[in-house]
Amino acid sequence: MVADARQRAYEAVATVTDPEIPVLTIADLGVLRDVTVNDGQVEVTITPTYTGCPAMNVIALEIDMALVRAGFTGAKIRTVLSPAWTTDWLTASGREKLLAYGIAPPDRAGGRRALFGEARAACPLCGSGDTELLAEFGSTACKSLYRCRSCREPFDAFKCH
Amino acid sequence: MSVTTTSIAVDETPLVLHLLRRADDALILGHRLSEWTGNAPTLEEDLALANIALDLIGQSRALFDYAGSLCGLDEDQLAYRRDARQYRNLLITEQLNGDFACTIARQFLYSAFIDPYWREAMSSSDATIAAIAAKAEKETAYHLRHASEWLIRLGDGTGESHRRAQAGLEELWPFTGEFFEVDAPDQSLIDAGTIPDPAELHDGWSSRINTILARATLTRPKDSWMQTGGRTGRHSEHLGHILAELQYLQRSHPGAKW
Known part of the structure; x- marks a missing residue:
C-alpha cells in the first residue's frame, strides 16, 4: 500500500x-x-x-x-x-527527445575545462558535424547558440555542464 | 510623530558576514549586468549578459538563503531591507557599466578571481558552502571564458576597441586590491577551513590576468593606490542609486508579495 x-x-x-x-x-x-x-x-x-x-x-x-x-x-x-x-544526469531518452526537438544534446562530460576548448555540437537538423558556435549563451541559461555550416541553419545546443 | 524605518538589523557573526559579502557581490554585479538588457551591442551579447546576471542573482539567493537561516531572516529581507552602509559588496561590482569594453574588463577581473575562489570553496568544512560553491563554480567558469574571449577580441581588435578595453582596465584596476583583503572575521573562517584564503589565490589570478592580457595585446595596469571600504559598508556614491531602484517596492510596501 x-x-x-x-x-x-x-x-x-x-x-x-x-x-x-x-x-x-x-x-x-x-x-x-x-x-x-x-x-x-x-x-x-x-x-x-x-x-x-x-x-x-x-x-x-x-x-x-x-x-x-x-x-x-x-x-x-x-x-x-x-x-x-550535471548534464550527465540527462537520461538517454531525454537526449533523444532533445535531438528530435531540434536541440543538440550535450557532450558527455569532459572538455569544458579547456578555457578555449572547441566544444562541438552535431547539427540536430541534418546531422552534420561541421558546425560553429555563434554565442556561448542562448535562449535560456542551459543552452548556447550554434550554426550548421552544411545546412546553414542556426540551432540551440544544450550546454555541457 | 514617531519615526519608523523599514530597515532591518542583522546579527553579523563571522559566517553571516562572509556569506553577505559574497551574496552582495553577486547581487550587485548581477543587477549592474541586468542594466544591459535591451542595450547590449548585439542580440547575442544582450542574451549573454542577461544570462550571466541571472546566474549571479541565483548564486546570491542561495547565499542569502543560507545567511538568513543563520540569523533568522529571509532572502528578501536581506536583499531589500538593508541600507547601503549594511551592504558588504566589493566596490568593483557597483561601479558604473561604462561602455561594453569597461563592462567586459570588470567581468574579466572579477571572474578571474571568483571562479578559482568557488573551486577552492568546494572543499569547505561547511557542507552548505561546499554545495553552493559546486553550483557556482560551473557557472563562473563559463563567465570567465566569455569575458576572456571578449577581452582578447576587443584588445586585439581595432584601434578604438583596444583603446576602450585598456581604458576600462585602467579605470577598474584600483578596485582589484579588495579581492584579496582579509580581516579578523574572515581570518577566523579561513583558520577553520570554512572559506578559502584569498591570499593563496593571488598568484593564480595574476598569471591568468597576464596570459589573457598578453593575448589581447593589452598592458597590465601598474599597481598603486587600491580602493577599499566595500567590505565594511563604505561605498562609492553608486550603490545608493542601485539600491533605490532595487529596493523601492519593498521599502514602499514592506513584505509585499505577488
Missing part, C-alpha cells in the same frame, strides 16, 4: 515537463531527485540545473498541481544543491 502510494506520487510528478523545453520531463532532465510518502505526506526533492534557473518556481508549482490531481494535497517540495546537477 505504501509502496503503491509512492509509485502513484512518483508517476504524477514524473509527468511534469520543463516549461522552457516542454518535450522533456523533469525525470528526463535529472531535476527530479526523489519522491517519498510518509503517512500520506508527499515530499519531492528537486535540484536546479543552474542556480538562477527561473523555471524552478514554475516546476515546483506544477509538481504541486500534478500531485493534487493525483489525490495528494499539501506536498512538500525541497530544493537541494548537492550533489550539483
Whole structure:
C-alpha cells in the first residue's frame, strides 16, 4: 500500500515537463531527485540545473498541481544543491527527445575545462558535424547558440555542464 | 510623530558576514549586468549578459538563503531591507557599466578571481558552502571564458576597441586590491577551513590576468593606490542609486508579495 502510494506520487510528478523545453520531463532532465510518502505526506526533492534557473518556481508549482490531481494535497517540495546537477544526469531518452526537438544534446562530460576548448555540437537538423558556435549563451541559461555550416541553419545546443 | 524605518538589523557573526559579502557581490554585479538588457551591442551579447546576471542573482539567493537561516531572516529581507552602509559588496561590482569594453574588463577581473575562489570553496568544512560553491563554480567558469574571449577580441581588435578595453582596465584596476583583503572575521573562517584564503589565490589570478592580457595585446595596469571600504559598508556614491531602484517596492510596501 505504501509502496503503491509512492509509485502513484512518483508517476504524477514524473509527468511534469520543463516549461522552457516542454518535450522533456523533469525525470528526463535529472531535476527530479526523489519522491517519498510518509503517512500520506508527499515530499519531492528537486535540484536546479543552474542556480538562477527561473523555471524552478514554475516546476515546483506544477509538481504541486500534478500531485493534487493525483489525490495528494499539501506536498512538500525541497530544493537541494548537492550533489550539483550535471548534464550527465540527462537520461538517454531525454537526449533523444532533445535531438528530435531540434536541440543538440550535450557532450558527455569532459572538455569544458579547456578555457578555449572547441566544444562541438552535431547539427540536430541534418546531422552534420561541421558546425560553429555563434554565442556561448542562448535562449535560456542551459543552452548556447550554434550554426550548421552544411545546412546553414542556426540551432540551440544544450550546454555541457 | 514617531519615526519608523523599514530597515532591518542583522546579527553579523563571522559566517553571516562572509556569506553577505559574497551574496552582495553577486547581487550587485548581477543587477549592474541586468542594466544591459535591451542595450547590449548585439542580440547575442544582450542574451549573454542577461544570462550571466541571472546566474549571479541565483548564486546570491542561495547565499542569502543560507545567511538568513543563520540569523533568522529571509532572502528578501536581506536583499531589500538593508541600507547601503549594511551592504558588504566589493566596490568593483557597483561601479558604473561604462561602455561594453569597461563592462567586459570588470567581468574579466572579477571572474578571474571568483571562479578559482568557488573551486577552492568546494572543499569547505561547511557542507552548505561546499554545495553552493559546486553550483557556482560551473557557472563562473563559463563567465570567465566569455569575458576572456571578449577581452582578447576587443584588445586585439581595432584601434578604438583596444583603446576602450585598456581604458576600462585602467579605470577598474584600483578596485582589484579588495579581492584579496582579509580581516579578523574572515581570518577566523579561513583558520577553520570554512572559506578559502584569498591570499593563496593571488598568484593564480595574476598569471591568468597576464596570459589573457598578453593575448589581447593589452598592458597590465601598474599597481598603486587600491580602493577599499566595500567590505565594511563604505561605498562609492553608486550603490545608493542601485539600491533605490532595487529596493523601492519593498521599502514602499514592506513584505509585499505577488
